[in-house]
Amino acid sequence: ETGVTQSPTHLIKTRGQQVTLRCSSQSGHNTVSWYQQALGQGPQFIFQYYREEENGRGNFPPRFSGLQFPNYSSELNVNALELDDSALYLCASSLAGPGGYGYTFGSGTRLTVV
Amino acid sequence: DQQVKQNSPSLSVQEGRISILNCDYTNSMFDYFLWYKKYPAEGPTFLISISSIKDKNEDGRFTVFLNKSAKHLSLHIVPSQPGDSAVYFCAARGFGSSNTGKLIFGQGTTLQVKP
Numbered sequence: 001e002t003g004v005t006q007s008p009t010h011l012i013k014t015r016g017q018q019v020t021l022r023c024s025s026q027s028g029h030n031t032v033s034w035y036q037q038a039l040g041q042g043p044q045f046i047f048q049y050y051r052e053e054e055n056g057r058g059n060f061p062p063r064f065s066g067l068q069f070p071n072y073s074s075e076l077n078v079n080a081l082e083l084d085d086s087a088l089y090l091c092a093s094s095l096a097g098p099g100g101y102g103y104t105f106g107s108g109t110r111l112t113v114v
Numbered sequence: 115d116q117q118v119k120q121n122s123p124s125l126s127v128q129e130g131r132i133s134i135l136n137c138d139y140t141n142s143m144f145d146y147f148l149w150y151k152k153y154p155a156e157g158p159t160f161l162i163s164i165s166s167i168k169d170k171n172e173d174g175r176f177t178v179f180l181n182k183s184a185k186h187l188s189l190h191i192v193p194s195q196p197g198d199s200a201v202y203f204c205a206a207r208g209f210g211s212s213n214t215g216k217l218i219f220g221q222g223t224t225l226q227v228k229p
Contacts, residue, residue, distance in 0.1 A: 004157065033216075042118075042203050042219030043158070056216055090157055103217075105150075105157030 004029075004106035006091050012112045018079045021109045023091030025072040030095065032074040033103060034066060037088040049074055078111075086113045117141045118206050120220035128228050133191040135223050137204030140185065144206040148217065149178060149189050152201045161202075162189070194227045201225075 005024040013019050025032055031050045035043035045058035049068035063079040072093070078085055088110050092103035119138045127133045137147075145166050150158035164171040164178045164187065171178050177190045191198055204220040 035219075040221065042120075042205075042221050043217075044219070045216045048216070058216060092157075102160060105159070107155060107157045 004091055004093050004104050006089075006106035006109050008109060009107070010110045010112075012114060013081050015081055015083060015113055017081050018077065019081060019111060021076040021078075021089050021091075021111070023074045023076070023093075023106060025074070025091075025093035026095075026104045028095055029093035029104070030072050031093060032068055032072065033092045033094075034074070034076045035090040035092065036060075037090060037108070038084075039087070043090055046076070081113045083113050086111060116221075118204055118218045118220040120202075120204055120223050122223050123221070124224040124226070126226045126228060127194050129196055130193045133189075133194040133198065133225055133227065135189040135191075135202050135204075135225065137187050137189075137220055138185060139187075139206055141206075141208065142182075142185070143208050144218075146207045147178070147180060147187050148205045148207070149176075150203045150205060150219075151198075152203065152222070158203060191225075194225075196227045196229050199225055199227050 004026050007022045033048040034046040037043040046060050047054050048056040052068045065077045067075045088108040090105050090108045092105045094103045117140050148163040149161040151161050152158045162173050162176045162178050164180050169180050180187045201222045201224050203222045205217040207217055
């Protein structure tokens with residue numbers, strides 16, 4: 001059973017650029033959530049995708065968007081990058097669908113905006 | 115507005131002793147509380163959870179206690195082992211969030227277990 005895989009592991013971008021982060025869910029998991037973890041803080045919920053649709057969103061602006069594909073993999077897109085977007089981005093997948101909490105987290109993508 | 119707080123950034127205990135990690139919350143509308151453990155360069159790993167209708171849940175060396183009147187929960191690790199050294203996050207799921215997967219995390223407590 002494979003876990004959650006995120007790519008890339010590290011990324012450096014310039015302010016104003018756009019970035020796409022990728023996540024492969026654990027085998028059979030159909031729900032994906034994305035979290036942002038700033039340095040010294042706990043993860044903050046960005047949004048969740050279930051059956052290829054966003055079904056929950058945290059306090060993040062519209063320039064944070066996502067996709068879920070038929071194979072349940074997912075992308076997080078961030079437009080017009082700001083310095084404060086520098087963080088660890090975590091993807092988590094679940095088999096239970098909405099309502100489950102037994103998420104498996106990936107190791108994250110470390111994004112640095114300069 | 116930090117709804118879930120872990121006020122101790124770090125904790126150091128001796129191997130074999132008890133580790134107690136604390137978490138406070140301000141919102142009564144949480145239905146589940148969870149603890150995650152995170153090693154460097156890895157994602158958080160689910161450790162143990164407790165429903166808001168319970169006051170204790172035990173799993174091996176790990177026990178979580180929930181005091182609803184005080185809006186406080188704690189994670190007890192007995193006996194502590196050096197491999198338990200990690201960052202521990204308390205998280206809560208709100209009623210009505212069951213369909214969105216939203217968890218609210220605390221800031222984390224770094225536990226160091228000394229041999």
